[in-house]
Amino acid sequence: xxxxxxxxxxxxxxxxxxxxxxxxxxxxxxxxxxxxxxxxxxxxxxxxxxxxxxxxxxxxxxxxxxxxxxxxxxxxxxxxxxxxxxxxxxxxxxxxxxxxxxxxxxxxxxxxxxxxxxxxxxxxxxxxxxxxxxxxxxxxxxxxxxxxxxxxxxxxxxxxxxxxxxxxxxxxxxxxxxxxxxxxxxxxxxxxxxxxxxxxxxxxxxxxxxxxxxxxxxxxxxxxxxxxxxxxxxxxxxxxxxxxxxxxxxxxxxxxxxxxxxxxxxxxxxxxxxxxxxxxxxxxxxxxxxxxxxxxxxxxxxxxxxxxxxxxxxxxxxxxxxxxxxxxxxxxxxxxxxxxxxxxxxxxxxxxxxxxxxxxxxxxxxxxxxxxxxxxxxxxxxxxxxxxxxxxxxxxxxxxxxxxxxxxxxxxxxxxxxxxxxxxxxxxxxxxxxxxxxxxxxxxxxxxxxxxxxxxxxxxxxxxxxxxxxxxxxxxxxxxxxxxxxxxxxxxxxxxxxxxxxxxxxxxxxxxxxxxxxxxxxxxxxxxxxxxxxxxxxxxxxxxxxxxxxxxxxxxxxxxxxxxxxxxxxxxxxxxxxxxxxxxxxxxxxxxxxxxxxxxxxxxxxxxxxxxxxxxxxxxxxxxxxxxxxxxxxxxxxxxxxxxxxxxxxxxxxxxx
Numbered sequence: 001x002x003x004x005x006x007x008x009x010x011x012x013x014x015x016x017x018x019x020x021x022x023x024x025x026x027x028x029x030x031x032x033x034x035x036x037x038x039x040x041x042x043x044x045x046x047x048x049x050x051x052x053x054x055x056x057x058x059x060x061x062x063x064x065x066x067x068x069x070x071x072x073x074x075x076x077x078x079x080x081x082x083x084x085x086x087x088x089x090x091x092x093x094x095x096x097x098x099x100x101x102x103x104x105x106x107x108x109x110x111x112x113x114x115x116x117x118x119x120x121x122x123x124x125x126x127x128x129x130x131x132x133x134x135x136x137x138x139x140x141x142x143x144x145x146x147x148x149x150x151x152x153x154x155x156x157x158x159x160x161x162x163x164x165x166x167x168x169x170x171x172x173x174x175x176x177x178x179x180x181x182x183x184x185x186x187x188x189x190x191x192x193x194x195x196x197x198x199x200x201x202x203x204x205x206x207x208x209x210x211x212x213x214x215x216x217x218x219x220x221x222x223x224x225x226x227x228x229x230x231x232x233x234x235x236x237x238x239x240x241x242x243x244x245x246x247x248x249x250x251x252x253x254x255x256x257x258x259x260x261x262x263x264x265x266x267x268x269x270x271x272x273x274x275x276x277x278x279x280x281x282x283x284x285x286x287x288x289x290x291x292x293x294x295x296x297x298x299x300x301x302x303x304x305x306x307x308x309x310x311x312x313x314x315x316x317x318x319x320x321x322x323x324x325x326x327x328x329x330x331x332x333x334x335x336x337x338x339x340x341x342x343x344x345x346x347x348x349x350x351x352x353x354x355x356x357x358x359x360x361x362x363x364x365x366x367x368x369x370x371x372x373x374x375x376x377x378x379x380x381x382x383x384x385x386x387x388x389x390x391x392x393x394x395x396x397x398x399x400x401x402x403x404x405x406x407x408x409x410x411x412x413x414x415x416x417x418x419x420x421x422x423x424x425x426x427x428x429x430x431x432x433x434x435x436x437x438x439x440x441x442x443x444x445x446x447x448x449x450x451x452x453x454x455x456x457x458x459x460x461x462x463x464x465x466x467x468x469x470x471x472x473x474x475x476x477x478x479x480x481x482x483x484x485x486x487x488x489x490x491x492x493x494x495x496x497x498x499x500x501x502x503x504x505x506x507x508x509x510x511x512x513x514x515x516x517x518x519x520x521x522x523x524x525x526x527x528x529x530x531x532x533x534x535x536x537x538x539x540x541x542x543x544x545x546x547x548x549x550x551x552x553x554x555x556x557x558x559x560x561x562x563x564x565x566x567x568x569x570x571x572x573x574x575x576x577x578x579x580x581x582x583x584x585x586x587x588x589x590x591x592x593x594x595x596x597x598x599x600x601x602x603x604x605x606x607x608x609x610x611x612x613x614x615x616x617x618x619x620x621x622x623x624x625x626x627x628x629x630x631x632x633x634x635x636x637x638x639x640x641x642x643x644x645x646x647x648x649x650x651x652x653x654x655x656x657x
Contacts, residue, residue: 001394002083002084003084006083009400021045038057039642050185050188055142055186076135082145087120089152091115094115109370110369117368126282127353129401142187145183146190151193179193192334251524258292269348270356277393283413286350287348311333332359415428422452457530468506487501514557530562571603573599578596
């Protein structure tokens with residue numbers, strides 16, 4: 001049924017984080033399956049402290065077996081296969097848990113039927129869609145696969161321990177150890193697996209009757225080794241390395257306190273999505289969620305915070321009386337403990353519920369069966385009711401999958417359901433640019449985006465580029481002038497096709513870009529778009545025609561402003577300097593370009609790519625002496641990885657070194 005539900009969305013387009021992590025990541029474009037190529041693909045990703053080598057390798061293999069092409073539908077199909085495997089793992093995890101419950105409570109329930117219901121509800125719920133049809137979120141689904149597989153081994157071992165059978169502890173340690181290790185190599189939140197196992201121990205396993213002689217002592221040792229000691233070490237590490245958490249807030253428009261308060265509200269939005277899955281409530285970015293500025297700003301912050309503490313306290317104090325409900329609550333909170341807490345991530349994404357939703361799916365499925373059984377003991381009635389629920393979820397997911405079938409429908413749907421989302425407005429403009437849409441419509445979406453997020457310079461940079469290109473086109477008689485008495489009053493003014501009006505509007509926009517780059521935190525999106533705008537400012541056609549003076553002036557000005565912004569972190573300074581070096585290289589100012597690359601490396605000495613960029617420029621200048629010295633530095637660099645070697649080899653071959 002999952003195939004039917006997701007089939008419309010197995011289409012061939014990329015979006016969002018797919019571009020930098022997959023499409024623009026040249027290192028995963030492997031040409032063969034030799035060890036060097038595979039290692040290069042595995043080390044090609046820079047996400048997270050562990051670099052997520054397993055999904056990165058899978059992207060490389062996906063590229064290779066797709067005929068050495070980036071075919072999005074192939075990547076999505078692999079994601080669907082992973083999701084189906086996860087559904088099977090969820091089924092077996094639920095099956096074992098229900099069998100364990102049947103041994104510890106008086107009322108027996110049909111384990112196979114309820115486990116199938118749990119897996120169906122979990123797998124067909126529309127909240128899981130982005131983990132399937134958003135190719136880059138393979139990181140989340142692969143991580144979950146190892147988490148559920150490890151959890152299954154742990155539960156099997158825990159059952160054997162209760163029954164006094166051999167090899168119980170071996171299975172438990174193997175499940176938690178391998179599940180955590182392999183899962184964390186896909187995405188870091190798999191490190192929560194030992195604590196999810198502890199959640200099971202405190203709730204569903206708490207009433208088990210043990211036949212093994214000393215299970216309690218062995219369990220204390222097990223959780224001390226797998227959860228307590230790693231938890232203490234992680235806390236001490238973060239306490240002594242606060243930059244691991246706090247550095248991320250340099251590029252955000254919220255503080256750590258504001259994020260924690262906001263996440264309290266968002267957790268209940270997730271719960272609402274899980275319990276009341278309305279199609280209009282699901283969209284891609286959720287950046288329209290207001291940041292909590294205080295416990296009463298908005299007032300739901302205080303209510304949500306109190307509710308979390310009350311629910312957690314209830315689950316711990318009443319876990320023996322209500323083990324299933326307590327399990328669902330604690331599992332949900334623990335599964336969100338990393339991505340929905342202190343780390344400076346964007347506040348809300350639906351894929352963060354991929355593992356977290358299991359507890360709620362299990363609890364709801366179990367109690368739905370109990371309610372249906374009270375209404376009627378007839379198996380036919382219960383089956384029809386359960387199938388109806390599953391079909392409703394499948395229908396919503398199928399409808400959402402159809403929305404994800406084209407970039408047009410996805411971007412349109414997002415602005416219809418989240419008109420206050422700055423990212424949704426910008427994504428709609430981006431699609432219209434790619435599809436040669438109406439200039440005024442493109443501009444209007446960008447204008448709205450710029451007004452919805454006053455910290456973000458991204459839409460304004462694009463607006464400036466459009467305005468400049470528009471003016472060049474008007475100078476070439478590509479566009480006609482309309483007579484108008486209007487004058488723009490600021491960057492917020494709408495676009496009117498008039499030469500004088502557009503000139504003034506362009507000045508307002510350029511000035512506002514400078515203001516935001518100077519006074520606001522520089523976000524990852526801003527640095528990405530700005531770097532691209534700077535590096536491409538001096539195109540061949542632009543330089544040849546002599547029409548790029550204004551573009552170049554803006555590029556240099558914005559680069560200088562960003563470099564002088566005290567909130568610009570060293571990595572972003574390096575990116576801007578590298579981009580400016582590309583622009584200067586295009587202009588033939590090679591000495592300044594080399595100086596920019598040297599400055600970039602000083603800001604980011606662990607980035608060997610900057611040395612390779614300098615080496616490429618030295619090779620272009622045929623500066624053999626300095627190139628040889630730099631090659632030695634690169635070859636001894638501690639960050640040199642397998643995916644850097646082909647580039648290095650090509651340059652050495654070119655220089656005949």
